[in-house]
Structures are given as C-alpha cells and as structure tokens.
Amino acid sequence: MLLTATIEKLHEETAVVTFSSPLTLGSGLQMADAQVQAAIANGVTRMVFDLSSVDYADSAGLGMLVYVCGILGQKNGTIRLCGVGPRVASLLKLTKTDALFAIDDCRKDSVAALLDSLPSAEA
Numbered sequence: 001m002l003l004t005a006t007i008e009k010l011h012e013e014t015a016v017v018t019f020s021s022p023l024t025l026g027s028g029l030q031m032a033d034a035q036v037q038a039a040i041a042n043g044v045t046r047m048v049f050d051l052s053s054v055d056y057a058d059s060a061g062l063g064m065l066v067y068v069c070g071i072l073g074q075k076n077g078t079i080r081l082c083g084v085g086p087r088v089a090s091l092l093k094l095t096k097t098d099a100l101f102a103i104d105d106c107r108k109d110s111v112a113a114l115l116d117s118l119p120s121a122e123a
Contacts, residue, residue: 002026003023003029003032004019004028004031005017005019005020005031005036007039009044011115014114015046016050016107016110016111017036017049019049019050019054021053022057022058023058023061023065023088024057024060025060026060029061029064036064036068040071040072040075044077045078046072046114046117046118047068048079048080048110049079049081050083050110051081051082051083052082052083055087056087062095065101069100078102078117080113080114081101081104081110082103082107083105083107
C-alpha cells in the first residue's frame, strides 16, 4: 500500500500530519516528504506526526523524521509524535532517536501540548 500523508492545518504555524501506512523507502515517502516540506515552506513550524496507522518504519522513514526535526529546530519550531506503535517505538529506541522527539499517546495530547506552547499573543 502506498504511503499517504494528510496535512491538517490547525493554526497559522501548527499542523497535524497523518500518515496512512509504513514509512518506508519509495515514492510514497518522497511524496509525503514533499508535502511536509511544502507546509514548512508555507510557515508551519509546529507539527504533530500522527503515526497511529504506521506499523513499521525503515531507515528512510526514520531519516525523514529526523530531517524534519532538524529543519523545524532551525526555525525554532517543534515536532511531536503520537500514536507510535511498538515496532516504530523499538526503532526509535534502538537508534536513540527517541530522545529527539516528544512522544504522546494520542493526537489530542500532542495538539494540546503544541497549542499550549503558542505565545499568548498568537492564541
């Protein structure tokens, strides 16, 4: 099944990206990454990656997560992961990249944390 990413903009700088299948090397990952990069180019600096439908990620998928984390960090932004399944969590832990990400159990918690971090003038 081809990976798809659905981006829901919640606020001028905040979006939720929901992935539909494994984060693995291929054209689906390239298209999803292009969508995420376009959102960042359009001003999104706070992202939630909803991985509840992602049961597996390979090194390419992990690389995309780390790359986006780096880009957002350069823009004083942030990324949160939610719905991380056991296989993806194991990969993050094994590669010690779990230290890079704030990981929440559910989308609601991730969104609340991002919106709570907005300066009061923007909220």
